[in-house]
Amino acid sequence: MKTKIFILSAVLFLFQRVDAQKYDNLALTPPMGWNSWNKFAQNVDEKMIREIADAMVATGMKDAGYEYIVIDDYWHGKRDSLGFIHPDKDRFPSGIKALADYIHSKGLKFGIYSCAGYETCGHQPGSRGYEYQDALMYAKWGVDYLKYDWCSTKYINTKEAYPTMSKALKAAGRPIVFSLCEWGSSHPWEWAGEVGHLWRTTGDIYNCFDCVDDHGDWKAYGVLQIMELNQKLRAYAGPGKWNDPDMLEVGNGMAANEARAHFSLWCIMASPLIAGNDLRAMDAETISILTNKDMITVDQDSLGIQGFRYEVKDSVETWLKPLKNNAWALMYFNRSHSPKSIEVDWKNLQITDTLTGKTLNTTQKNIHLIRDLWLNKEIGSTKKSTKMIVPARDVFCLKIYRKE
Ligand code: GLA
Numbered sequence: 577m578k579t580k581i582f583i584l585s586a587v588l589f590l591f592q593r594v595d596a597q598k599y600d601n602l603a604l605t606p607p608m609g610w611n612s613w614n615k616f617a618q619n620v621d622e623k624m625i626r627e628i629a630d631a632m633v634a635t636g637m638k639d640a641g642y643e644y645i646v647i648d649d650y651w652h653g654k655r656d657s658l659g660f661i662h663p664d665k666d667r668f669p670s671g672i673k674a675l676a677d678y679i680h681s682k683g684l685k686f687g688i689y690s691c692a693g694y695e696t697c698g699h700q701p702g703s704r705g706y707e708y709q710d711a712l713m714y715a716k717w718g719v720d721y722l723k724y725d726w727c728s729t730k731y732i733n734t735k736e737a738y739p740t741m742s743k744a745l746k747a748a749g750r751p752i753v754f755s756l757c758e759w760g761s762s763h764p765w766e767w768a769g770e771v772g773h774l775w776r777t778t779g780d781i782y783n784c785f786d787c788v789d790d791h792g793d794w795k796a797y798g799v800l801q802i803m804e805l806n807q808k809l810r811a812y813a814g815p816g817k818w819n820d821p822d823m824l825e826v827g828n829g830m831a832a833n834e835a836r837a838h839f840s841l842w843c844i845m846a847s848p849l850i851a852g853n854d855l856r857a858m859d860a861e862t863i864s865i866l867t868n869k870d871m872i873t874v875d876q877d878s879l880g881i882q883g884f885r886y887e888v889k890d891s892v893e894t895w896l897k898p899l900k901n902n903a904w905a906l907m908y909f910n911r912s913h914s915p916k917s918i919e920v921d922w923k924n925l926q927i928t929d930t931l932t933g934k935t936l937n938t939t940q941k942n943i944h945l946i947r948d949l950w951l952n953k954e955i956g957s958t959k960k961s962t963k964m965i966v967p968a969r970d971v972f973c974l975k976i977y978r979k980e
Contacts, residue, residue, distance in 0.1 A: 597742040599751045603773035604815040605876040606848045607721070607753055609644025609687065610637075611823050614783070614852025618650040618698060621667035622675050629679045631855035638684060640867035641876060642851065644721045644753070645679050646687030652700035659709050661701060676718035687721030687753070688714060692737040693728030702728055703741060711744035711752075719752055724772075726758035734762040742771045755820065755848075760805070765812035765819060774818040774848050778805045781822035781852075785834040785969065799825065799838045800911075806845055810882035811931055813846055819882060820848050827853030827862035833970035836950065837909060839865050840971045843875035844883035844895045844907050870949040871973065874905040881932060883907075892916050892966060896927060898934040903977035905949070906936075910966040917965045918972075922958035936976060949973035 610628060612620050629645050632638050651672070653664040663672050676686040690710060691702040703710045703724070714722060724741055726734070738756055745752045754772035756764050764775035782789040782796035789796040797805075806821040813819045821842065826835045842849060851866055858866075874897060883897030883905065891912035897905040910916050922938040929935070938944050938958040946962065948955045950973055956962065958976070966972045 597739055597746060597771055598754055598773065599746065600816060602751055602753050602816065603818065605878065605880065606818050606846055607644060607755075607774060608642045608849045608872075608876075609646055609685070609721070610642060610851045610855060611646040611648050611687070611723070613648035614781070614823050614825060615828060615854050620647055620650050622670055625675060626678055628855050629682050629684055631858075632684060633682050635855060635858060635863055636867050637851070637855060637863075638682070640869060641872050642849070642866075644685045644687045644850070646689065646721055646723060646850070648689045648723065649696050649698040649725075650700060651688065652696070655701055655706070659706055660713055661706070661710055672717045672719075680718060685720035686718060687723065687755075688717075688719050689723045689725065690741075691725040691727055691729075692734075692741065692758075693726065693732060695728040697725055697727035704728075704732065704737070707741045707744040708747060711741065711748040714745075714752065715748035715750035719750070721753040721755065723755040723757055726761070734758050734764070735767060738764075738768065738771050757820075765809050769812070769817040773816055774820040776820045776822060777809055778802050778821060781825060783825045783828045783830065785830060785838065799830075799834070799841070803841050803845070806847070807885055810845070810884055813880065813882040815878075815880040818846065818848055818880075821845065823850040823852035824866075825852060826865050827851070827858055831969075832861050832865070833967055835862070835865055837969055837971045839868070840871060840907055840973055841895075841909065843871045844897050844905060844973075846875060846877070846880060846882040846897070849875055868950065868952070870947070870952050870975070874899065874949065874973075874975070877905075881929075884929065884931070886927060890916060892918060896929065896936065898929055898932055898936075899975070899977075901977065902934075903975055904936045906974045906976055908964065908966050908972040910968060910970055913968050915965050915967050917963065919961050919963045921961045923961075925958075938976065944976045944978055947975040947977070949975055 653662045679686045693702045694704045756772045756775040760777045780796045784798040786800045787798040802821045877899045886894045893909040895907040926937045944958045
């Protein structure tokens with residue numbers, strides 16, 4: 577009897593595995609890449625995308641970990657008589673397969689965009705009713721990442737539409753990272769861990785540090801507004817399932833201090849790092865922010881724990897993120913318009929993360945080393961208290977760790 581039960585459980589287990597809707601073991605750390613939308617919107621063509629891939633390598637972005645080149649809306653042409661989708665012939669004359677091959681030849685990966693509705697948000701053909709055919713086409717082209725939007729979806733249910741595309745991708749047989757983009761409307765963090773690898777938690781980002789762009793029936797949000805919504809959802813994130821607070825606006829004109837704070841907040845929240853600027857025309861400051869390996873290491877930490885805001889004192893927010901090997905990222909974010917000086921007295925510091933139960937304790941003999949993650953150097957230990965000046969709307973980021 578026991579043997580029969582064992583065999584039955586093993587068969588059920590195997591079935592569950594086969595029946596899984598998404599590709600597991602993809603996006604075990606937050607995906608990193610570039611997407612055309614924030615900077616280029618409808619102005620996409622194969623020449624620009626190739627140049628962006630070249631720039632991703634030449635600027636050191638690839639070496640820093642950026643991997644996916646994703647074409648957002650407006651690559652589409654028409655469906656053929658059998659219903660298969662093709663790209664716009666004028667803007668992608670060599671076809672998508674040739675473009676994907678080029679991107680792969682650079683050691684990068686290729687992503688594309690579609691929509692669960694009848695039309696994309698830019699009124700291009702959506703995937704509704706063509707999910708399996710579109711997934712087949714993407715697999716044939718060599719697509720590695722699909723961003724899947726939510727326009728033109730009246731009477732469509734998110735919890736049906738996203739699993740349908742997830743299953744279609746799986747059936748097409750090519751491992752494809754599946755990025756849900758329904759703006760948090762149906763709380764995807766509660767159900768999409770089995771369906772995709774990341775989900776947008778908010779409406780679209782807007783190139784502003786602290787504003788709301790109100791269009792009446794929809795709104796776009798600044799960095800701080802998005803951060804507030806996204807930071808509440810840390811319990812749902814982890815390897816293979818990420819909260820996505822939208823693509824980066826670093827390099828699109830934001831002041832350097834705000835861009836640095838934006839990037840740091842995204843890293844502390846274990847967010848996907850999808851650059852949204854023109855990689856062919858970056859100044860040195862933008863490159864140094866986007867390729868800061870210390871902050872990227874925080875974002876990409878293998879534990880995959882989304883960090884949290886611990887306290888706010890005099891407009892300075894203290895954020896923490898537990899890292900592997902009992903290390904911690906500690907960020908001071910000055911929300912105000914004037915510099916703030918702070919002093920950390922390590923001998924009194926003991927903080928427990930209520931979600932993970934992990935404790936940072938620098939009291940008594942628990943001496944830790946301190947690395948400044950923006951200066952990229954060690955700045956001492958917790959033996960003595962540390963004084964810092966956090967510039968206006970900027971951050972001071974530290975790694976607190978013990979010698980292994
Ligand atoms: C929606 C998405 C954006 C972008 C556009 C394209 O607004 O949220 O990120 O993909 O559609 O039309």
